[in-house]
Amino acid sequence: MVMTRVRTLLAKELLDLSRNRLALLPVGLITILSLVLPFGIAVAIPMLTGQELGSDADLVKVSGVAVGHESLTPSARVQLFLFQQFLLLFLLTPITGAMALAAHAVIGEKLARTLEPLLATPVSTGELLVAKMLGALLPTLVISLAGLGLYLGGIVATAAPGVAAAMLSLRTALLAVWVGPAAALVSLQSAIIISSRVNDARTAQQFGVLIIIPLAAVLVAQFTGTFWLSSTMLALLGLGLVGVWLLLVLLSVAIFDRDSILTRWR
Amino acid sequence: MISAQHLTRRFAARAVVADVSFDVAKSEIVALLGPNGAGKTTTMRMLAGLIAPTSGSVVRARIGFLTESPGLWDRLTVRENLRTYASLYGLAQPDRAVERAIDVLQLSRQASVRAAELSKGMRQKVALARALLHEPAVMLLDEPTSGLDPEITRGVRRLLDERRAAGCAILVSTHNLDEAERLADRVAVLHERLLAIDRPAALRRRLTTGRLIVRVTGDPARSLETVRRFDPAAAIEGPALVLKVADAEERTPAIVAALVAAGAGVVEVRPEMPALEDVYLRLMGR
Numbered sequence: 001m002v003m004t005r006v007r008t009l010l011a012k013e014l015l016d017l018s019r020n021r022l023a024l025l026p027v028g029l030i031t032i033l034s035l036v037l038p039f040g041i042a043v044a045i046p047m048l049t050g051q052e053l054g055s056d057a058d059l060v061k062v063s064g065v066a067v068g069h070e071s072l073t074p075s076a077r078v079q080l081f082l083f084q085q086f087l088l089l090f091l092l093t094p095i096t097g098a099m100a101l102a103a104h105a106v107i108g109e110k111l112a113r114t115l116e117p118l119l120a121t122p123v124s125t126g127e128l129l130v131a132k133m134l135g136a137l138l139p140t141l142v143i144s145l146a147g148l149g150l151y152l153g154g155i156v157a158t159a160a161p162g163v164a165a166a167m168l169s170l171r172t173a174l175l176a177v178w179v180g181p182a183a184a185l186v187s188l189q190s191a192i193i194i195s196s197r198v199n200d201a202r203t204a205q206q207f208g209v210l211i212i213i214p215l216a217a218v219l220v221a222q223f224t225g226t227f228w229l230s231s232t233m234l235a236l237l238g239l240g241l242v243g244v245w246l247l248l249v250l251l252s253v254a255i256f257d258r259d260s261i262l263t264r265w266r
Numbered sequence: 267m268i269s270a271q272h273l274t275r276r277f278a279a280r281a282v283v284a285d286v287s288f289d290v291a292k293s294e295i296v297a298l299l300g301p302n303g304a305g306k307t308t309t310m311r312m313l314a315g316l317i318a319p320t321s322g323s324v325v326r327a328r329i330g331f332l333t334e335s336p337g338l339w340d341r342l343t344v345r346e347n348l349r350t351y352a353s354l355y356g357l358a359q360p361d362r363a364v365e366r367a368i369d370v371l372q373l374s375r376q377a378s379v380r381a382a383e384l385s386k387g388m389r390q391k392v393a394l395a396r397a398l399l400h401e402p403a404v405m406l407l408d409e410p411t412s413g414l415d416p417e418i419t420r421g422v423r424r425l426l427d428e429r430r431a432a433g434c435a436i437l438v439s440t441h442n443l444d445e446a447e448r449l450a451d452r453v454a455v456l457h458e459r460l461l462a463i464d465r466p467a468a469l470r471r472r473l474t475t476g477r478l479i480v481r482v483t484g485d486p487a488r489s490l491e492t493v494r495r496f497d498p499a500a501a502i503e504g505p506a507l508v509l510k511v512a513d514a515e516e517r518t519p520a521i522v523a524a525l526v527a528a529g530a531g532v533v534e535v536r537p538e539m540p541a542l543e544d545v546y547l548r549l550m551g552r
Contacts, residue, residue, distance in 0.1 A: 008353040012339065012346075019341040019380075113335040117396065120314050120331040121354040259317045263277065263308075 005127045006134075013135025017101070027097030027140050031147035034093060035154065038086035042079045043158045053078035069166050076160035083155055083167055087175055090148050091215060094184035097140030102191035103204035105132040106261070111201065116262055125256045129192060129249070136188045141181060148176050174234040182241035183215065189248035196256050267292050267404050267435030268313060273322035275308050282308045285322070286460045290404070290435040295426060296463070297446035298439040299546060300456035306439040307334055309456065310408050313437065327435070330402035332410055336393035340382035344373055344392050347381055348399060355400040367395040370425070387418040394422065398429070405429060405436045411445060423449055443542045453542070461549045466542050473548050474540040476514045478521065480507040483531035492528045496521050506534075514539070 017023060046053050054060055054074030063081030064070075072080060109115040118128070152172075156164040195204040218229065229237065268290040275283040283305040290296045300306050311317045313324055314331040338347050348367055352360035368377050371391045376384060381392065390410070397405060410426075411419040426436055426449060440446055446453050447466050454463040462469060470476070482489050486502050493500040496517065497509040511517045514537035525532055 002356070004356070005354055008350055012342065012350045015346065016339060016341050112340065113333070113337040114339055115337070116311075116316065116333045116335075117331065117337040117351075117393070118354075119316055120329070120333070121351065122356065123354055262311060262316055 001124065001126050001130070002122075005123055006131045009123070009128065009131030010134050010138075013131060014139070017135070017139055023101060023104075024097065024139060024143065026100050027093055027143050030089075030093045030096055031143055034086065034089040034147060035150055037089070038083055038151070039154055039158065042082040042086075046075075053082075069162075072162050072166065073160065076163050079160050080163045080166050083159065083163065084171070087151075087172060088215075088218065090144055090151065091175065091180050091183050092212065093144035093147060094137070094140045094180055095187040095212065095215065097143065098136045098184045098188035099191045100205065101136035101140065102132065102188035103195050103207075104201050105136060105192050106195040106256075107198060107201045107204050108195075110199070110261065119258055119262070125258070126253050129252055129256065132192055133185070133188055133249075136191075137181070137184055140184065144180065145176070169231075171229075171231045171234060174231055174238065178238035179234050179241065182238045182245065185245040186241050186248065189245055189252060193248065193252045193255065196252065196261065267294075267327050268406075268437060269325040270309070270313060271323045271325075273309065273312055273319045273324065275305070275312060275317070276320045281320075281458060283312070283319075283456075284459050286456065287322075288454055288460060288463050290437050292403075292435055293430050293433050294452070295430050295436040295438060295450045297450035297453045298437060298456055299441075299443065299446055299453055301550065302441075304457045306456055307408055310406050310437070310439055314406050327403035328400065329404045329406055330397035330400065332393055332397045332405070332407040334408040336389040338381035338384075338389055338392055341380060343378050343380050344368070344384070344395075345377045347392060348396055351396050352399050357400060363399050363401075367399050370398065371395040372421070387414045390414055391418065391421075394425065403434060405434055407436065407438045409439055409441070411440070411442065419445075443546055447542045455546060455549045457550065462545075466545070467539075469545045470539055470542070471513050473545050475510045475512055476540060477538040478509045478511050478514050478518060479503075479534070479536040479538060480509070480521070480525070480532065481505060481534040482507065482525060483533060489525055489528065489530045492524050492530070493521060495524065 042053065052075045054077070056078070059078045059081070060074045063078045069077055069080060106115070109118065152164075152167065155167050159167075191204060191207075194207045195201075198204050198207075270289070271287050273283055273286045274281060286305075286309060288296070298306050298309065308317070310331070312319045313326060314329055315324070315326075316331075339350075342350070345364060345368070348364040349360060352363045357363045368374055371394060373388075373391060373395060376388055376392075381389065384392065394410065397407070407426075411422050414422065423445070426438070430436060438446070438449065450466070452463060452465050453469065455461040462473070464472070480489075480493065486505060486507050489507060490500065490502060493507050493509050497511060500507060500509040502508070509521070518535055518537065522532055522535060
């Protein structure tokens, strides 16, 4: 693999994206939603209604089971529980964003008829797919990490005493820099595979959405207190996702069939 | 420079290209002719290494490939498009190569314009510039002047002449028979199989019969017997004698000599060669 070629293609991807900022709108919207929802529920609503979070016995019970932190007041514990739950939403940001971009990665080149001249250069399939993967991952990761920075900054500024310190934990770090990017890699690599096998961007995107289903299940299970992802589980989950991603990389290179891509497109 | 040996390409059971062999030499332009679906683009793609032949082999030097569609990245400028390709080709001085290509194709005014804003002709010129960036020894051009206005078409032909003079082997796929005749040293007619490949004049000689128009002083009827020795069906059309001859260039001196020996005064001898279109249609069986 020649890295200068990967860098060249990546630079082209980023330049192209910088001139098509609407493509990043879904990521931006999800980031905003991921910020508005938790602060609305955990901070604004209790403030506006005058009803403390700790007054809901069910929430206090669930938050105690899931998080611990006995030294916190009941309201602070519920707030911490909610902020930790909503942290999972930040997993969705790079996943949906990267997926939307990656779903368009190969099919977009096909439809614009730019793939044939590109494949006539010395670019290898691996180089092309790595550049496409990074081109989709980097912008969404930057946006989601910026959102996460705002999220944590907001918690420091508005949450009850002790909540911010409790949030700045290994679990948060694992979610932000390990599980999140790993899930995004799996998502976008799947989207790239689909993108190189279909003839229509809509089909690629619809298949890509399926990746959100297991994540949504984890989110719901956590909210209901059925299931709690500890730091160890998160570390293992991240590892598993990276393993899946590596397999998908090999698969995507193996099934990227230049011949049929060029001869079957219409 | 390019050598295709027994190239065959099947899609499922259907052969799109069958047992095609030809060479394109250094400083030569070969025009690939054929109807839609004849296998021209498939042949080009096999020669460019984009798709694999089902059987057969290709030997080629470093190629520049002009695809059927220009395939430019719309949101990038002309210079950015070319710069990306120059880097992908691994050129030592990519910026210099880009500026040279822009200069050769006279694209300086459009260099900072996004590809989406270019006309079809300009897009085609940029695609040609892209194919020339790495100074390839072989150029494969899939319908390079399709849909272009006469001015740009002439510019493209001039450029191809220059590349040929510089030693490039060029294969041009086209539907334009007039262009093939003007541009190419040889034409190859493809319809799944290679039906013929030769110089246009040689194909005409081989596959069609030309006419020779001879005007003599006085009544042409007096010379009719003389010319019927060369074409028993020779006839008089207006003031001239008209003969059908397979190779006018070769036979004209003998015909003129016979007429003069018979006492005729030859005023004009004009060969009428059939167009390449006639050759093409004959090969297509129409």
